[in-house]
Amino acid sequence: MSMQDTPPLKSRFAVLYGNLLRYPARLRLDPVSGAALFTLVAMLLFAFITPLFFENVNAMGHESFAPPGPQHPMGTDDLGRDVFARFAYGARSSLSVGILAAFTSSIIGISLGAVAGFSQGVVDIVLMRISELFQVIPRFFLALLVIAIFGSHLIFIILTIGLLGWPEVARITRAEFLTLREREYVMAAHAVGQSTRSIIFGEILPNAMPPLIVAMTMQVSSAILLEAGLSFLGLGDPSNPSWGLMLNEAQQFLTRAWWMAVFPGLGILLTVAALNIFGDHLTDVLNPRLRGGR
Amino acid sequence: MKGYRVTSKVLPGTRAVVEKSAANPARLSSIRYVALKVLSALPMLLGVIVVNFVLIHLAPGDPVSVLVGETEPTPEQLAELYQKLGLDKSVGRQFLEYVGSILRGDLGYSYVLQNDVLGLILNRVPATLSLMLTSLIVFTVVGVLLAIIVARHPKSLIDRGGSALAVIGYSVPAFWLAQIILLVFALQLRWFPTNGMTNSRYTYEGWAYFTDVLHHLILPASVLGMRYLAINFRYARAAMRDALSQDYIVAARAKGLPEKRIVFHAFRNGILPVITVFGLNVTDILAGSILTEIVFGWPGIGRLMYDAMYARDYPLLMGIFIFVSIGIIITNLLIDIVYSLFDPRVRLK
Amino acid sequence: MAEALLVVEGLNTVLNTSEGTVRAVTDVSVEIGKGEIVGIVGESGCGKSMTVMSIMGLVPSPPGEVTGGRVMFDGTDLRTLSGAEMQKTRGRRIGMIFQDPMTFLNPVLTIESQISEMLRHHLNLTKAERRERVIDLLRRVRIPDPARVVASYPHQLSGGMRQRILIATAISCDPELIIADEPTTALDVTVQAQILELLKEIIHDMGSSLLLITHDLGVVAETCDRVYVMYAGKVVEEAPVDELFRTPKHPYTQGLLASILRADERRDELYALDGTVPNLVDVPVGCAFVDRCAKATAICETAGPGWTRNSDVSGVACWNYET
Numbered sequence: 001m002s003m004q005d006t007p008p009l010k011s012r013f014a015v016l017y018g019n020l021l022r023y024p025a026r027l028r029l030d031p032v033s034g035a036a037l038f039t040l041v042a043m044l045l046f047a048f049i050t051p052l053f054f055e056n057v058n059a060m061g062h063e064s065f066a067p068p069g070p071q072h073p074m075g076t077d078d079l080g081r082d083v084f085a086r087f088a089y090g091a092r093s094s095l096s097v098g099i100l101a102a103f104t105s106s107i108i109g110i111s112l113g114a115v116a117g118f119s120q121g122v123v124d125i126v127l128m129r130i131s132e133l134f135q136v137i138p139r140f141f142l143a144l145l146v147i148a149i150f151g152s153h154l155i156f157i158i159l160t161i162g163l164l165g166w167p168e169v170a171r172i173t174r175a176e177f178l179t180l181r182e183r184e185y186v187m188a189a190h191a192v193g194q195s196t197r198s199i200i201f202g203e204i205l206p207n208a209m210p211p212l213i214v215a216m217t218m219q220v221s222s223a224i225l226l227e228a229g230l231s232f233l234g235l236g237d238p239s240n241p242s243w244g245l246m247l248n249e250a251q252q253f254l255t256r257a258w259w260m261a262v263f264p265g266l267g268i269l270l271t272v273a274a275l276n277i278f279g280d281h282l283t284d285v286l287n288p289r290l291r292g293g294r
Numbered sequence: 295m296k297g298y299r300v301t302s303k304v305l306p307g308t309r310a311v312v313e314k315s316a317a318n319p320a321r322l323s324s325i326r327y328v329a330l331k332v333l334s335a336l337p338m339l340l341g342v343i344v345v346n347f348v349l350i351h352l353a354p355g356d357p358v359s360v361l362v363g364e365t366e367p368t369p370e371q372l373a374e375l376y377q378k379l380g381l382d383k384s385v386g387r388q389f390l391e392y393v394g395s396i397l398r399g400d401l402g403y404s405y406v407l408q409n410d411v412l413g414l415i416l417n418r419v420p421a422t423l424s425l426m427l428t429s430l431i432v433f434t435v436v437g438v439l440l441a442i443i444v445a446r447h448p449k450s451l452i453d454r455g456g457s458a459l460a461v462i463g464y465s466v467p468a469f470w471l472a473q474i475i476l477l478v479f480a481l482q483l484r485w486f487p488t489n490g491m492t493n494s495r496y497t498y499e500g501w502a503y504f505t506d507v508l509h510h511l512i513l514p515a516s517v518l519g520m521r522y523l524a525i526n527f528r529y530a531r532a533a534m535r536d537a538l539s540q541d542y543i544v545a546a547r548a549k550g551l552p553e554k555r556i557v558f559h560a561f562r563n564g565i566l567p568v569i570t571v572f573g574l575n576v577t578d579i580l581a582g583s584i585l586t587e588i589v590f591g592w593p594g595i596g597r598l599m600y601d602a603m604y605a606r607d608y609p610l611l612m613g614i615f616i617f618v619s620i621g622i623i624i625t626n627l628l629i630d631i632v633y634s635l636f637d638p639r640v641r642l643k
Numbered sequence: 644m645a646e647a648l649l650v651v652e653g654l655n656t657v658l659n660t661s662e663g664t665v666r667a668v669t670d671v672s673v674e675i676g677k678g679e680i681v682g683i684v685g686e687s688g689c690g691k692s693m694t695v696m697s698i699m700g701l702v703p704s705p706p707g708e709v710t711g712g713r714v715m716f717d718g719t720d721l722r723t724l725s726g727a728e729m730q731k732t733r734g735r736r737i738g739m740i741f742q743d744p745m746t747f748l749n750p751v752l753t754i755e756s757q758i759s760e761m762l763r764h765h766l767n768l769t770k771a772e773r774r775e776r777v778i779d780l781l782r783r784v785r786i787p788d789p790a791r792v793v794a795s796y797p798h799q800l801s802g803g804m805r806q807r808i809l810i811a812t813a814i815s816c817d818p819e820l821i822i823a824d825e826p827t828t829a830l831d832v833t834v835q836a837q838i839l840e841l842l843k844e845i846i847h848d849m850g851s852s853l854l855l856i857t858h859d860l861g862v863v864a865e866t867c868d869r870v871y872v873m874y875a876g877k878v879v880e881e882a883p884v885d886e887l888f889r890t891p892k893h894p895y896t897q898g899l900l901a902s903i904l905r906a907d908e909r910r911d912e913l914y915a916l917d918g919t920v921p922n923l924v925d926v927p928v929g930c931a932f933v934d935r936c937a938k939a940t941a942i943c944e945t946a947g948p949g950w951t952r953n954s955d956v957s958g959v960a961c962w963n964y965e966t
Contacts, residue, residue: 133341135574136622140581141599141615142345148603148611149353149360221465228467229585233600247470251589254473255481265470273465541746547701548741549761549812550734562751637751638796 033281039274043267047091054085065257075259077249086241087263093242094268097158097227102219104162109169110212114200116170117177128174131167139164140229147235154237157230161223172215176208183207210286214279221275228268243268324634331630335623340393342619346612347392351385353608363606365405375403401613406605411613415595421491422594424507425514426583433519437526438568442557444527445534445564456527463524468582472517472589479513486513489591514590521582529571533564566637573629576622647715648852649675649698649820654712656690656697659705667693667707669876673854675820680846680853682863682884684899685873691856694873695822699739700729717819735765738813740842742825744805748797754781755793758812765816780811784841803834807841814845821846824856839866860903864888869956872896875931882957892959894936930962938963 029037066076074083116127143160150156180186181204189199230236231244238245243264250260353360357379358372367375378395379388401411444453480488491510492498498506537543537560546559584596591597595614602610634640656668668690675681683691696702697709700721714721716737721729733739741747749757758780759773768776774793781789784807797805806826813821823842827835843866846853855866863870863884870887872880872895880893891897929944930936936943942962952958 129337130341133338133345136338136577136619136626137342137345138577138580138615138618138622140577140584141618144599144603145349145611145615148606149349149608225467226581229469229581232467232469232585233588233603235603244467247467247473251473254477258477261470261473261477265467265474268470269462269466272467273461276465277461541741541743542749544701545739545741545747545809545812546749548699548733548739550730550732551760551764552730555760555764559749559752562749566751638753639750639798 036274036277050088090243098220098224100158101161101223105165109166113170113173117174134167217279221272402609404610406607429515429519433522437523438530441530460524460528463520469585533567537564650715652713655710682855682867682870689873690876738818738821740823743829784811822854880959
């Protein structure tokens with residue numbers, strides 16, 4: 001391997017781009033994981049396009065508890081609001097919370113994990129003990145406590161969920177860094193005097209990506225579930241209908257209007273199941289070591 | 295074929311030697327192992343207390359108003375609270391006193407319910423435990439058994455069906471599943487009661503009480519159990535398949551052992567990751583059980599927490615948080631110990 | 644040759660993989676007499692282990708499948724036995740020793756339970772009888788302090804000790820035949836010699852037969868009476884050990900012999916066989932060894948060589964060999 005100089009930024013970008021183009025083929029989709037990916041893409045498009053067609057999702061209608069029909073495909077709720085419109089908005093906020101919270105925990109997790117794995121020693125021990133602590137602390141209870149004390153703005157919910165999810169990402173990053181830093185190309189980069197930063201971002205991080213991508217997928221799904229649970233308890237942001245909030249509203253009308261509960265729940269189930277199936281598939285593809293059967 | 299003579303050259307006294315030399319070092323290292331695990335759990339405990347302490351002090355307003363919330367305690371109670379928090383002392387001093395009071399079992403006082411927090415929580419423990427343990431035991435066993443059956447017939451119909459069900463089981467929000475089950479089995483079919491742990495119109499005793507509770511228990515336990523079933527099935531299946539592909543299974547087959555014994559060989563190894571994963575999932579499972587309790591009106595800790603949240607009863611909320619965290623730390627400790635019973639490699643390191 | 648104990652005739656085993664059908668074992672015929680020690684030697688991937696697994700009825704299916712041949716053991720074709728009958732034969736009448744004693748022992752069960760389970764299922768001994776016998780077996784394989792070792796787990800023992808445990812397991816029901824698949828490969832050189840010596844002695848004491856699978860001609864020379872050389876899933880040469888070493892007939896055997904060092908020789912250059920075993924998916928029409936053979940002629944490319952029999956106990960599959 002030639003290590004005389006760092007490849008110029010442009011070529012590295014080209015390599016990355018080439019990798020992206022090759023990804024669909026490398027995903028080796030089977031019918032099940034293909035369906036999961038399709039569901040995810042469809043749900044994303046739905047969540048970010050449909051709400052644009054509804055002006056006021058909180059607008060009350062004339063007819064309360066209308067069952068699903070041509071006028072209201074998912075019926076109306078106790079205040080006569082269109083459940084479908086709220087479902088679409090709910091999709092947007094649930095997915096946004098999921099993605100942004102996962103993004104938050106990934107940034108924190110990758111930075112701390114990288115520091116721990118790269119520096120080792122005391123920093124490593126302290127960081128890993130903290131991450132162990134976070135694994136023992138009941139995430140849901142803590143989130144509930146924090147939001148009950150500090151209030152339930154959307155940003156706050158995202159940050160709380162994100163802050164609670166980082167240890168998982170950090171542990172994986174650290175483990176990857178520990179193995180990768182011993183690899184020849186990293187040693188070689190050290191030997192030719194590359195800066196620590198360029199070694200981390202140029203050599204180690206790209207190679208640690210596969211397991212991290214899987215971890216991030218799982219972060220999104222657990223963040224969606226966590227948000228739904230919090231909103232269900234009435235800790236969601238009331239101005240932003242999310243699937244969990246809709247289920248909270250549905251609870252007292254279970255007998256009168258089943259549709260208020262069924263559709264938002266199906267939305268969560270479908271999204272989370274698709275994420276989990278796709279995440280499992282990614283694990284299989286990116287991590288042949290873990291694949292079952294030999 | 296040569297028959298074997300049982301009257302072989304075993305020296306007298308051999309058996310005594312076996313027992314003596316085998317038991318002692320193993321037991322000693324087991325004790326050391328447990329002690330080590332307990333020691334390493336202590337920093338966790340401290341961490342949980344720190345998190346709680348920081349929360350009280352970070353909350354908007356001063357700690358007293360946070361803890362008192364919207365209630366109006368008597369002047370004596372306020373004076374006592376000031377005294378206890380020691381707000382005039384240094385932060386370090388306050389923290390030490392806080393740790394001290396928790397270690398003494400004082401989790402605070404609920405001004406909303408006018409009662410001791412620990413007492414309030416302990417009252418609800420039996421309900422939560424009876425719900426959790428029932429579904430935990432029943433559905434863990436079912437999940438693992440199903441995985442053992444399926445692992446030997448990969449890609450069969452039952453394997454695919456089980457796997458699909460497992461994906462649903464760990465993707466479905468517990469409270470929504472609870473709602474749907476409630477809707478179908480309690481509200482539509484009217485097979486089971488909708489709410490609570492006992493029928494409040496009657497006071498049953500003895501066997502009648504037991505069946506009444508059981509009748510109330512079935513729906514919430516099944517909802518909770520779906521998750522145990524899914525998680526255990528998923529990991530046990532992967533672990534069993536992995537174990538069945540190992541060399542020692544080839545060796546066991548070459549020994550001419552019956553299929554049952556071969557499955558046992560795989561099971562003793564396959565159960566290990568299941569135990570580990572269970573430890574990692576305890577917190578998720580607990581969250582599921584609070585939400586389930588709330589939907590079914592089950593009078594456990596989850597329901598208590600829900601009420602505390604609406605009443606802005608922060609001392610109770612924080613008490614529950616600490617109590618549950620300690621519960622999880624202890625559970626993890628127990629899991630480590632159980633694991634060491636199943637895996638000799640850990641025990642003797 | 645002594646009275647035959649195991650006669651394998653025309654054994655064929657394939658592996659159905661996504662890349663195609665791998666012909667792992669092709670027309671293999673092997674014979675082992677009572678009280679005899681017979682070796683099968685060849686490079687890794689030549690089909691030795693698959694031959695053994697086919698004999699034991701342990702070819703993993705899928706992807707593997709035994710497609711033809713007979714495995715006559717003491718007058719019965721093992722391939723016609725039912726699953727339950729075969730189960731009673733394995734371990735009870737044919738014991739097996741494996742290459743890596745670490746992975747072939749169950750890591751979470753005690754040594755005692757791994758030996759005693761065989762005594763329970765095959766011999767129906769009581770608990771006390773089993774305990775006595777296990778200790779006795781450990782003593783027979785020269786394990787010091789057997790009373791302590793029975794209660795230990797595989798990871799607490801050394802590699803040589805673990806291999807002794809595997810041997811004790813294999814001989815626990817006094818089988819008539821023991822199959823050892825590379826029993827010394829995973830061990831230190833010094834331990835190798837001890838284990839081979841022990842194995843020979845135990846086989847001799849029991850009056851059983853041994854089928855020894857190895858890639859190491861040195862092991863064959865020290866242990867075996869007769870030997871089969873396998874290449875690319877086929878037997879290419881069969882001979883008594885001293886004959887094989889004195890006058891190797893197949894060019895492959897000659898190459899193997901030339902590549903080992905002998906203490907009584909001084910050489911400046913080490914000889915190594917060029918090339919590798921061919922891919923068994925697209926088996927060449929001619930002799931499988933043709934690409935690596937110095938003596939190959941036109942016919943070797945187009946047709947597989949037949950079996951030239953020299954005597955009862957020796958033969959070779961090569962176009963260039965003339966009696």
